[in-house]
Amino acid sequence: MKKSPCCQNGSKEKNDLEKATEFLKILSEPNRLKVLCFLREKDRCVCDIWKALGIQQNLASHHLKVLKDFGLIDSRQDKDEGRKIIYSSDKAAIKKYATLLNNFLITNL
Secondary structure, three states, X not given: OOOOOOOOOOOHHHHXXXXXXXXXXXXXXXXXXXXXXXXXXOOEEHHHHHHHHOOOHHHHHHHHHHHHHHOOEEEEEOOOOOOXXXXXXXXXXXXXXXXXXHHHHHHHO
8 A cells, every 4th residue: 555645635644744734833943942841940930031031021922822732831820820821831741742743753754
């Protein structure tokens, strides 16, 4: 049985290609990669993130939203300060996408 090309619509490889491409697009923005690196150490609030990265608070919030919408980070309300949101990296999701990208590159190139 001949393997379907990765660019064929409806194929698993096409779906993986699209996911890997979106993952790369998200990580290609340097501040998003910095956020993931910063969250690797411990969970943080946006106030810690924008100060550490040296960017404006609204820009940090935008990057956090993009990362959260893609599923690379999680958020929760701080138990002590109810209005404060704490962000954490979703290591399992990051590993899943990194593995998907790695598998796509090894299998299809």
